[in-house]
Amino acid sequence: MLKYRAGSGCGSGAARSGGKGQYAGVVATESREVRLAKRPQGEPGLDCFSFASVTLPDPGQGEVLVRNLCMSVDPYMRGRMNEGKSYVPQFEIGKPLEGTAVGRVIASRDEKLPVGTLVLSMYGWRDAYVAPAAHLRVVDATAAPASAYLGILGVTGLTAWVGLFTIAKLKDGETVFISAGAGAVGSAACQFAKMHGCRVIASAGSEDKLLFLRNELKVDYAFNYRNGDAREHLSKAAPDGIHVYFDNTQGTQLEAALYALLPYGRVAMCGGIAGYNVPVPGPRNLIQAVGKRLRLEGFIVSDHFKEMPALLAEAVPALAAGKLINRETFVDGLDRAPEAFLELLRPGAGNIGKMVVRLAE
Numbered sequence: 564m565l566k567y568r569a570g571s572g573c574g575s576g577a578a579r580s581g582g583k584g585q586y587a588g589v590v591a592t593e594s595r596e597v598r599l600a601k602r603p604q605g606e607p608g609l610d611c612f613s614f615a616s617v618t619l620p621d622p623g624q625g626e627v628l629v630r631n632l633c634m635s636v637d638p639y640m641r642g643r644m645n646e647g648k649s650y651v652p653q654f655e656i657g658k659p660l661e662g663t664a665v666g667r668v669i670a671s672r673d674e675k676l677p678v679g680t681l682v683l684s685m686y687g688w689r690d691a692y693v694a695p696a697a698h699l700r701v702v703d704a705t706a707a708p709a710s711a712y713l714g715i716l717g718v719t720g721l722t723a724w725v726g727l728f729t730i731a732k733l734k735d736g737e738t739v740f741i742s743a744g745a746g747a748v749g750s751a752a753c754q755f756a757k758m759h760g761c762r763v764i765a766s767a768g769s770e771d772k773l774l775f776l777r778n779e780l781k782v783d784y785a786f787n788y789r790n791g792d793a794r795e796h797l798s799k800a801a802p803d804g805i806h807v808y809f810d811n812t813q814g815t816q817l818e819a820a821l822y823a824l825l826p827y828g829r830v831a832m833c834g835g836i837a838g839y840n841v842p843v844p845g846p847r848n849l850i851q852a853v854g855k856r857l858r859l860e861g862f863i864v865s866d867h868f869k870e871m872p873a874l875l876a877e878a879v880p881a882l883a884a885g886k887l888i889n890r891e892t893f894v895d896g897l898d899r900a901p902e903a904f905l906e907l908l909r910p911g912a913g914n915i916g917k918m919v920v921r922l923a924e
């Protein structure tokens with residue numbers, strides 16, 4: 564049984580003081596890593612992952628040795644386990660997986676990243692690594708716990724932001740429906756939409772998540788998509804229709820949203836988690852898009868990194884003022900990272916907000 568913890572983030576507080584002395588070498592740093600053991604057919608199991616220990620080299624000139632504090636697991640990683648071409652390179656069998664992680668520099672041969680600096684990288688799924696300093700981004704953990712940069716202040720928050728405002732062009736006062744609303748992207752999207760004066764309808768797969776949506780995120784209407792017909796829920800939640808659908812799931816919720824959308828409505832096609840393991844049929848009512856002149860637009864967040872400053876300008880002060888919640892669900896230890904990832908792909912999954920794997924204090 565996977566143990567979850569709500570918590571106050573990892574890597575809280577300022578970076579530890581940097582050692583300014585001469586680099587004296589690090590002796591044989593061991594790191595464990597998670598590798599792709601085989602490609603899944605349908606639903607992946609734990610046998611798709613293997614663990615290995617490696618001895619890291621000393622950092623060369625311009626490189627640093629980093630110990631990871633926490634790492635992200637994300638639904639898009641399921642696609643990277645498949646064979647074939649995609650918008651992001653596939654994981655390779657026998658090689659370590661990748662993903663975002665926040666870690667602390669423990670040995671440095673680059674003056675810009677002294678020992679103690681907290682850095683964001685794509686070297687997740689491992690305890691430690693050696694990398695060029697130029698590949699890493701410094702994280703300011705005085706503004707928020709470091710793990711927030713895996714969530715609402717990172718790619719997760721940016722996905723919500725871009726989907727709502729750049730793709731769907733959500734305007735103040737409009738009504739928006741957000742599926743997987745209590746997850747990482749969904750909970751950020753619900754809050755950004757509320758901050759912009761919108762009426763928010765959100766769905767989720769468990770009663771705990773509905774309580775979170777109603778009591779903490781203050782959404783206007785929350786429903787369990789596993790309980791009843793999403794189309795009926797939407798007509799009750801928005802009898803006059805919705806302007807925007809932020810789609811994290813596809814499947815039956817996309818179909819229901821197409822019925823509920825108003826003329827000239829917009830759909831931000833963010834993800835389709837209902838079909839990541841086994842493809843789901845497309846909506847049977849796509850013809851709604853013609854008569855209502857709907858716009859359905861997919862997007863990939865990495866095309867929009869230039870929008871990060873706009874997100875941070877609004878989100879950092881809002882987080883500090885308690886106007887924004889960065890809810891996280893923690894799983895402890897690299898051993899549990901595959902379970903934490905697989906959990907995300909289950910309807911009614913155990914994560915509320917961002918699923919984070921804690922690797923070290």
Ligand SMILES: NC(=O)c1ccc[n+]([C@@H]2O[C@H](COP(=O)([O-])OP(=O)(O)OC[C@H]3O[C@@H](n4cnc5c(N)ncnc54)[C@H](OP(=O)(O)O)[C@@H]3O)[C@@H](O)[C@H]2O)c1
Nearest residue numbers: 746747748767768811834835837863864908909910911912
């Ligand atoms: N376009 C981009 O650039 C981009 C970037 C990041 C993420 N995404 C997408 O955004 C979506 C959310 O990602 P996230 O990182 O925030 O994950 P998340 O929402 O924190 O976790 C995934 C959630 O999906 C729900 N789920 C699982 N299986 C489902 C199913 N069969 N039908 C409906 N819901 C299901 C579960 O919540 P319930 O309890 O509600 O079932 C689970 O908690 C994903 O589709 C992801 O691929 C897209």
